[in-house]
Amino acid sequence: MTRSDPVVGQVTRGTTNTNRLRRVDRWIARHPILRRTADPLVVDLGYGASGVTAFELEARLRCARSDVEVLGLEIDPARVARAREQLARVRAGEASFARDARVSFARGGFEVPVPGGRRPAVIRAFNVLRQYDEHEVADAWARMASRLRPDGMLVEGTSDELGRISTWIEVGPDAAPRSLTISLRLAELDSPAIAAERLPKALIHRNVPGERVHDVIEALDREWTRAVAASAFGPVQRWRAALDALDAAGWPIGGRARWRLGELTLPWEAVAPR
Template identity: 70%
Template sequence: MPAGRSPVGRVTRGTTGANRLRRIDRWIARHPALRRAADPLVVDLGYGASGVTALELHARLARSRPDVEVLGLEIAPERVDRARAQLEDVRHGLTAFAPDARVSFARGGFEVPTPGGRHPAIVRAMNVLRQYDEHAVADAWREMSSRLAPGGLLVEGTCDELGRIATWAAVSCGGEPMTLTVSLRLAGLERPSIAAERLPKALIHRNVPGEPVHAFLTALDEEWLRAAAVSPFGPVHRWRTAMEALVAGGWPLRARSRWPLGEVTIGWESVAPLG
């Protein structure tokens, strides 16, 4: 970051949890924006009180892209210091992470500073916009995505503390939202609409009658309940049955191959806020 320039954004609560972002990480690992990137730099923006999520991100992405690099960015200097101390333990073989993991930590916010002005293939910004007003989201998206490489991706969303409920928006390098993904732990799931409390900030206040995202979550619940008849075959079979019914009902779902993981992805135009 240039001397004298302050990071853009606010300090998050920092409620980092090991393995919390596994659903998002595995989705990113399969995405063409990473697999086809000329420079596989991935930014973990707002990683929180511990650098563990950046280390986990690298470990998961390296399975599909061995040359991936992960840069963790945080606004609070003490969090950067703490993460760098953790990284020293990694380098000395004192953790389960690879000592030579291509991970680094620096201070930064929505301006996404990178060494040498490199343009990331992916910026992952989970649980960083929850404290913002809805009207601030578009500007934050534009600022973060403006740093992306052509064809790059901003992944912005929210998850619960255990990572069993997660939603995220995929935003283009031009700052335009493209898809919404809902990812749930299917075992013991009562209603998919439990995801409503973890929607991205752009949608969380729009879960009211008359808004498209409310209609989508309502349809998810209805088909999940109807699919209860096949629940003896397991929750994955029940989820697939519900997703097939949604498609038959006209919902343009994407990424069918991800359904067994408890995921559903839909084009942003189907859930975008009205007005």
């Protein structure tokens, strides 16, 4: 990006908490796109008031790809300067992150400026579209997705402040959404319907009767209630019982290996707005 190139987007609230994005980080770490890509460059778009989410992302992904690189992008120059100060402390061994962490920070928005014209394998954009209108989502997706490698993905989603409730959409390089993932902390979970409060912008206003995502959340909450007897064996068993019932009813919720983590992933056509 040259000095005259515009930065696209709005400054976010900047709320940043340690471990807030652990659920999506671990999902990305296991994704075939990260594991198979020839150039594991990952962008943390809109990391907020602190660079901690970029450092955490690198630490979690390097377990799957030791050569991973993470570029944190923020619109606010003051946040970029603060993150670079954090990076200097990491390099000096004054933080818990690896001194050789392959992390860098720069100013940028939805245009996703990357030095040398490299294309990211993954762009993680979390909690950046909540302040936008629903009709603006497609354009933001298209801008970000256009910067991806041909085999890359955009992961756009939302979480609560503590990372106990997360939802995200996987978007392909063609800007077409592929799936929705719901990820919940099962301990002390009263109802999985709480995920409705943290749906991505493309879906949060669609949680009304007649919309597919409403049907999904309603069915999940119903089966969670019916599975109350399994709670005697713990919340994970109750969650699995609820998802088993959804699966038996024909809901396309694959990925059983991640059910124990409080996750389910549905193809986009199962939740797409009508």
